[in-house]
Amino acid sequence: MLKKLKSRRSQTEKWPVVTEDELRALGKEISPDHVLGLRAVTKDYLCRLEDNIYNIDFTRFKIRDLDTGTVLFEIAKPPNSGSVVNEKDSMDLDVAAGRFVRYQFTPAFLKLRTVGATVEFTVGDRPINSFRMIERHYFQGRLLKNFDFDFGFCIPNSRNTCEHIYEFPQLPDDLIRQMVAHPYETRSDSFYFVDNKLIMHNKADYAYNGGL
């Protein structure tokens, strides 16, 4: 059984540690094995927007509660409306480029057990032999969760969705309190590989104090 829908439990805690600077110093393409050793969110992007030569575009993200089917959160990429962007603000540029998203949830979100997270993406003219995502979530200096998902082959000019089951790590109450009290210090890196080469890197940060 080669492909599992549930993220592989990569046991990345046992992976040899590597730093962001070491990866940049490599001077060659970054592979999945490289990022699995990172212990902190990166300070900057590990690849450029232009590296996405396959024209992969993430168009929708949805989270739903698997017990009730209720959609908890949904965000769809708006069509290019030519909105004004403050070019001096790099965060604005990253949001406009689609590689940074900021989420604000209520504290109850951290008490969820099982959700379905659906991602939708489109692919350009070139078929993709193997497409893989590794996503790492951190709170301050601590790795909370690693996701490793293999999409496999992607048809050219396709629109694809993937819903994976996200089992929330069972976080200690004290950690939950801290995550609520420190908005946007929970951060994630999403690394995307085609044929084991990094072609895209997205970031997000999260607050859990919504409604408070």
Next chain:
Amino acid sequence: MDKPCFRALCCKGPPPPRPEYDVVCIGLTGAGKSSLLSRLCSESSDDIGPTTGFNIKAVPFPNAILNVKELGGADNIKKYWCRYYQGSQGVIFVLDSASSNEDLEVARNELHSALQHPQLCTLPFLILANHQDNRAARTPNQIKKYFELEPLARGKRWILEGSSTDNLVAVKESFAQFINLLEDKDTEPARI
């Protein structure tokens, strides 16, 4: 968000894990694959348009989870179906029971190809004669006969049932039978 169900879950503790099976879902465009799978996941199927790639979904059943890779059925997509066969443990084939004769013939050819494909030929098949709610729908027995399943698929494990999105109870029952076939394959193969 003080939902009683969360409290109930916390008190009982996590349920024992269900076995998972990787299956591929194919069929011509318009057969109703995406709609059926959405409804099985308790999602609305109102906004669904033609699939132009794949939809990967984990569909829960009482005693198993099916990790379904559903593929679009348009001509320019179905030529890639075989790229997704590797690693499948079962096949779901959906067809529109009310389609034209020409389309039904195309569906028959596709099903026969799948039944004979080296990566699928030993796997259990769930064949859903969908759109049974349509007055023009041929009955499951008519489909079975027309598709020549009795002679052609002899010795293979398959189930053919009628289906429609307005009778999910029956659809779930068909899937339960399919899961039995998947479970049988899991243990030592016993020829039907």
